[in-house]
Amino acid sequence: MNKNLILVVEDDAPVRNLITTTLKTHDYRYLTAPSGETAIVEASSHNPDIMLLDLGLPDMDGIEVIKKVRTWSNMPIIVISARSEDTDKIDALDAGADDYLTKPFSVEELLARLRVTQRRLAMMQGEVQTESAIFQNGSLRIDYAAGCAYLDGEELHLTPIEYKLLSLLSKNVGKVLTHTFITQKIWGSSWDNDVASLRVFMATLRKKIEKQPNSPQYIQTHIGVGYRMLKVE
Template identity: 45%
Template sequence: MENGLILLIEDEAQMLRFLRITIKGHGYGLIEAETAKDGLMQAAMRNPDVILLDLGLPDMDGIDVIKQLRGWNEASIIVISAREQEEDKIRALDTGADDYLTKPFSAGELLARVRVAFRRKTPVQQGEHIFAVDDMKVNLVTRQVFIKDVETHLTPIEYSLLTVLIKNAGKVVTHSQLLKEVWGANYANQPQYLRVYMAQLRRKLESNPARPKFLVNEPAIGYRLKLQ
């Protein structure tokens, strides 16, 4: 029985072979497409759970593929690309990608990201009202936060920041995305606000704020609420 369906949009033969062996060898169903046009068609026809997307496709830039997919498709998108610049990662994530892996990467790292993508059904999406990870539990109806069953008070901005991360649990959320959602579009280029409030959140929620377990930093890009 398959663990889920993955669409791979990649045109490099060697990478295709590596990913085919890795994905099928761990029980996932696999659809392959070597062009953006075919990938978009397969996404529409087959409704995959996760899409692995190379940015350097022969017929269309991967960023444009993300834009088109996000107009109608809710699958988790993991970018797999040789582009190492932070600007490329931020652009892909801001456009709608859920995660970004820079080539070359190991099979273990890829599979870890895929597992998180399959677990990204958050309580907000499911219509439930309790989110729990590690020792933290959040009641999204009463706006209460508990650490080891002891209620922890958060300010309105701290709570807003936390709920944006919960809504995107497991996903990298860029600095600009967080700033826009919590403070508004006028603050998109004011990262100092984010650093201050994230430090406060970690002090309240993490057992060791200097080595956070679930409010993790993606250097120069954003933050991720890490699922265990």
């Protein structure tokens, strides 16, 4: 039996049954929730490892579920939605989602996304256990062990992906990291959609750490190549 517990938030019974049957067949533990309110209750009471979330819920938009959960949990959230517009994907990612799967989807792709997320979870948990150093760069400070970042002594409210990006750049300060390298480290793949997501997350991260986002002090863009964290004197 897979040790990770997955919360399936889906109001469409046939789709929910497809997902849960797939999870059961591959020995995943799971919970289900047919509405946003139920999802929040289940997430807070059972502390699942991963959430699979539909956006079109009967009582509230899935984006609101993401925002509420993100006030107290960093669990990976994979959106599974029929909404395929880029703006919908960006809204979900901005709210704190980690991945976005568009309906109709294949069982194989769902399982692949779950495997990637599990690897990322295991890596993050391993880092928490082994990291103890404090990174300091100008007014930016990262406590790797606590999983927190600070600017001018104030804690930054980062999404899990934003924190992972900041940590990756800080551990390679002064080095240009390519789009492919970053997306492989963050998402375990380098699809075109992942590069688009990277640009979104980098923009939101910059808004939080750069006093002048148009004239960045910490993160430098190398157009068509990638990003680099600058060493601040």
